[in-house]
Amino acid sequence: MEMIKKRFFLGLGLMLACIALSMAHEPVEKVKPNFEHVIPNIPGKSLIALEVDYPPGGASIPHNHAKSSFIYAYVVEGSIESKVNNEKSKIYQAGQSWFEEPGAVHSISRNVSKTKPAKLLAVFVVDTDDKELVTPVK
Structure with missing residues (x-):
């Protein structure tokens, strides 16, 4: 479980750094972990939920x-x-x-609005060994 947490936070940190560098002059979303657990009846899969707050x-x-x-x-x-x-x-x-x-x-x-925040819950069913959840498109 500790390995999953390390992998998750490493991937999350890399994603946030890429976003910050790519959008230095635009408001950036904030991503925070909501839930993570290995799926016991689907070997090798985990369920991960992230909250994405858009200013x-x-x-x-x-x-x-x-x-x-998925x-x-x-x-x-x-x-x-x-x-x-x-x-x-x-x-x-x-x-x-x-x-x-x-x-x-x-x-x-x-976020469509220029005056109000927006929030998204993203729920991933992913291979437990996948290290990066998000990769910027070049």
Whole structure:
């Protein structure tokens, strides 16, 4: 379990550093762990939940997630615009959700409002050994 925590925080730290460097002049989201647990009846898989807080006008840089990860995203507060792969960009309101297949590219993830915050809960089903949950798209 300690290895999972170290891997998780290392990946989270790298993701936040990349985001901060790439968006030095724009509001940046804050990501914090919400839940993590090995799935006992699915060997090699873990469930990880992250809270993503977007300030007014905040956005994530284009990214993809660990190749093994299936993601369920739920808007807790506000309105978030999301674009995954070649799908059209869509705005999700609080209470709405979407999913991302393994290997998907998330080219847009941003708070639609310039005056109000937004919050997203991202739930990953991922290989326990995957070290990086988020990789910036170059």
